[in-house]
Amino acid sequence: MPPAAQHGKVAQYFVQARPMTPWFLYIIRSPDNALYTGITTDVPRRFKQHQSGKGAKALRGKTGLQLVFSTEAGDHGQALRLEYRVKQLKKSQKEQLVAGEIAFEDLFTGLQTRDLTGG
Numbered sequence: 001m002p003p004a005a006q007h008g009k010v011a012q013y014f015v016q017a018r019p020m021t022p023w024f025l026y027i028i029r030s031p032d033n034a035l036y037t038g039i040t041t042d043v044p045r046r047f048k049q050h051q052s053g054k055g056a057k058a059l060r061g062k063t064g065l066q067l068v069f070s071t072e073a074g075d076h077g078q079a080l081r082l083e084y085r086v087k088q089l090k091k092s093q094k095e096q097l098v099a100g101e102i103a104f105e106d107l108f109t110g111l112q113t114r115d116l117t118g119g
Contacts, residue, residue, distance in 0.1 A: 023079035027069040
């Protein structure tokens, strides 16, 4: 088999071996009513890290944390872009999102598709 053909098979193997892992955007409320936004592939694991003081510095030493929102956010790149957008929202908009008064998708209706997909 020519070297180029072998390379193609190796590349194909790696592409097939890496299924897309879904990422999630989450919001945690601290006892002082602050909202912390983050992303992860495993929300329960990450929330436990925050509760145990091994998560973000902003939440270390705080007890009584509440996971108040989570949603699937696509791949890692999409999740990063969505996290950035949510962190830019006013607190009142985040509160509406958490309360279910507005749909997550409605916050981003004015964005072009490439803004969310990177395309």
